[in-house]
Amino acid sequence: MINLELNNIKLEFETSDKVFSPSNIDKGTLAMLSQVEFNKNDKILDLGCGYGIVGVFASKLIGAENVIMCDLSPDAVELSKSNATNNGIIDLQIIQSDGLDNITDNNFSLILSNPPYHVDFSVPKKFIEQSYKRLITGGKMYMVTKRKDWYKNKLISVFGGVVIVEIDGYYVFMAEKRNEKKVKIEKTSTLSKKLQRKQVKTRK
Numbered sequence: 001m002i003n004l005e006l007n008n009i010k011l012e013f014e015t016s017d018k019v020f021s022p023s024n025i026d027k028g029t030l031a032m033l034s035q036v037e038f039n040k041n042d043k044i045l046d047l048g049c050g051y052g053i054v055g056v057f058a059s060k061l062i063g064a065e066n067v068i069m070c071d072l073s074p075d076a077v078e079l080s081k082s083n084a085t086n087n088g089i090i091d092l093q094i095i096q097s098d099g100l101d102n103i104t105d106n107n108f109s110l111i112l113s114n115p116p117y118h119v120d121f122s123v124p125k126k127f128i129e130q131s132y133k134r135l136i137t138g139g140k141m142y143m144v145t146k147r148k149d150w151y152k153n154k155l156i157s158v159f160g161g162v163v164i165v166e167i168d169g170y171y172v173f174m175a176e177k178r179n180e181k182k183v184k185i186e187k188t189s190t191l192s193k194k195l196q197r198k199q200v201k202t203r204k
Helices: 027-033 053-062 074-086 124-134 149-159 180-189 193-203
Strands: 002-006 009-013 044-047 067-072 093-096 109-113 135-143 163-167 171-175
Touching: 009 053, 009 074, 027 053, 027 135, 044 053, 053 067, 067 074, 074 093, 093 135, 093 163, 109 124, 124 135, 124 149, 135 149, 135 163, 149 171
Parallel strands: 044 067, 044 109, 067 093, 109 135
Antiparallel strands: 002 009, 135 171, 163 171
């Protein structure tokens, strides 16, 4: 059993060697949480929830009705359900899902993920691409990893931009879903003056 206190909220988590970071709270997860501002009107997805730290903490802050958790691992799902109950949370949706495949909601304002980054990039690629489609305009995706360049480039290619904060050797990424018009304007503004003049002439 792991005991944790965040924002004066005391939590405890049952773990297992079948899930990520069973002996202590992952520092990357804590780094990510330190950068997130939770609001009462948020709708949150804990993507790849493990044994439930992010989703359980978010439920304590803004209510379980505003949080969904998912993980591919059935062991992680069962542990998350137990940990929700042990921390006094009921009616929290915890779903076994490969990425967002089994998630039907498409109006999240926050998606938080600490993806498996010691393997190839197929999993985070899927997480990022699926998350963009399920966020509302103005919604944000937070990810934390120990790698920088691939995640930076991928998030920029999908979201149009990213903010990166380095904390204790971890990189916390925040990408916001903006409307298509704004992204298009920003892309146009990066053209050289010569290309911009050429583009205007072509339009005429």
